[in-house]
Amino acid sequence: MIWFALLIPIMASVYLGFKYKKKVVWWEFLIPLVFTLIIIFLSKFIYLKTQTKDYEFWGAYVTQVNYYEPWNEWIVQICVKEVPAGRDSHGNTIYTTVTYDCSHSEYHPARYTMKLNTGEEMRISKKRYEKIKHLFANNNFKDLHRHYYTKDGDQYYSIYDGSYEKFVFITTKHTYENRVQAASSVFNFPKVTKEEVKKFHLFDYPKISGFYQLPAILADSSINITPEEIKRFNWINGKLGKKKQVRVWVILFKNKPLQAGFLQEAYWKGGNKNEFNIAIGLDSENNIEWCHPFSWTEVQSLKIETRSFVMDTKKLNLSKLADFLYPELDKKFVRKQFKDFS
DSSP: OGGGGGHHHHHHHHHHHHHSTTTSOGGGGHHHHHHHHHHHHHHHHHHHHHHHEEEEEEEEEEEEEEEEOOEEEEEOOEEEEEEEEEEOTTSOEEEEEEEEEOOEEEEEOOEEEEEETTSOEEEOOHHHHHHHHHHHTOOEEEOOOOOOSSOOOOEEEEEOOOOSTTOOEEEEEEEEEOSTTTSGGGGTOOOOOHHHHHHTTOOOOOOOBTTTBOOSEEOOTTSOOOHHHHHHHHHHHHHHHHHTOOEEEEEEEESOOTHHHHHHHHHTTTOOTTEEEEEEEEOTTOBEEEEEEEEOOSOHHHHHHHHHHHHHHOBOOHHHHHHHHHHHHHHHOOOOOGGGGO
16 A cells, blocks of 8 residues: 555656646656655564564573673773963964873773573673572683783673582563564464453463573463473573574463463464473373473474374363473474565
């Protein structure tokens, strides 16, 4: 519809051509047309960026924590300033430019950072550094060979050994272009009303909180989730986050029909392109009534096999589900590239 805006400058140019043919040069007819084209392309660009901007979550883990000692350096610098140099015949002050040595000492305070398996290095507090260093149970020294003034500053670091016991999970949030959310009707996602969200207790994406934490298991307060179960799914998201570009969500519904699973998929518009989502329906005794995996993954058999595994389990066992998912996702998951929907 936006291209109909071109009719206005075209009609205006035709009108000017007939009425003021001898008063208007040929290139003046192009001005309204070119201006309108610029507005159209700019509007379309802004619209697409706004409508397709979305966020996905990446799992990672800490591979190293660092303490950089405070240090200082001598900065050699020549400065320039204007100084009075007398007065002119009218009594106005005359200024002249002079240079002077303004070299000085520059202090760099202590820094604490963590390095992730993704290669990112992020600032952390001293308290957090000490906690992770204690968990990793090692401390190493590195001479940074700085060109210092009076105070040298070196590095102390602790390294993760790869074990499950010393695993520290981290979540980061990233933007990407999601064309599906701008045209969900094309993919047959029904519009989910506020009433349905409330009735079926559908879940919004939670926010990252605490020390970059994001729960992988979403459930109401009547379902008990243990710290060990949380860690098992953090392990999957952290270890496979970079390797397979996957993020797992387990969404638990209590005493809700299968429709809740389909509505959750529609509410999230199929989920982000890196997700593997498993919606599970439970009765009052945590017996499994239904399972609805949804994901944009290229491997459809992964969803079918996961559904079969969950239903065969009979009673909710998240640790068992995590043990099943890790090798399956590691071997079979293929992230969907949304450029296919361009």
